[in-house]
Amino acid sequence: MFLLDEPTNDLDLDGLARLERFVTGLSAPCVLVSHDRTFLQRTVTHVVELDEFTHRATRFAGGWDAFVHEREVAAAHAREAYEEYDSKRSSLAARAQREREWATQGLSRAKKKPADNDKNIKAFKINQTEQLAGKAARTEKAMERLEVVEEPREAWQLRLTIPMADRSGSVVARLDAGVVRNGSFTLGPVNLEVAFGERVVIEGPNGAGKSTLIAALLGEVPLAEGTHWRGPSVVVGRLEQARTQLAEQPTVLDGFLAATGMTVSDARTLLAKFGIAATHVHRPTESLSPGERTRLVLALLMANGANCLVLDEPTNH
8 A cells, every 4th residue: 555645746747747656557555645736636536535624534435526526416415305394394484473472462362351351362372372382382393293304514714915015116036047056956947037927837856946036036046157137116925836935933933923023813823724723832843833834924025915925845745
């Protein structure tokens, strides 16, 4: 048996292709944890889902796409079942309330002395009132006999909006024949210009120098040759590959407060929106899971604003 935990992290395109061939070619069973939907679509035959609320595991057959479809159908059926139950219960509750009110009103009228002092009329009215009270009791019993259907809980969803800092000019950064040397490694010469509004992917095999190129473009490493220019109003929001931002602070909350200048209340509220629980904010950053550290950095980007995002392996975890 093969156990693979987030196997697609940090792989280049060739590595991903090799991994897919390896997994699909196995005759032995393979259990993997991954958030790479394309990889899952191409490789898995069964899905085991852990429910975030009940913490129970449910197994689905038929691959990733079949799992997504079946889960959507199940969610729709669960919502329909709850709405039907809620409608029946509300209808019975309203009916029971009306019957109780009628019984109360009838009893009040029955207790009044008839104008002709007819005891038979009084007894008849009391009997009617008792019948209404009995109806209300039976309706309440019918409510109790309903099979309770719990309301489906909505899964947490990330809603990310990063406030954009002001910008000047249309060019964010530029390299002109830029060369970086680090021992025996040389990158360049590279000519690259990034304009405002462009979404640029830097693609290449592992070790080709993608992270070095980003650092050179942003002016974070010295150039052996060539020139670099970066817009004076460029505010960079960065998601590092290692997700080590704030690691030097004793706790998640301490680091977030130092980096953003927010109040404790506002910081805790924003972190909660990104799925960082109240029980986690007083822990060291390195104790968070890789996915939680990614969400922590995204919360930092949202708090500080930026007009240039640099995302290094953003789909990891």
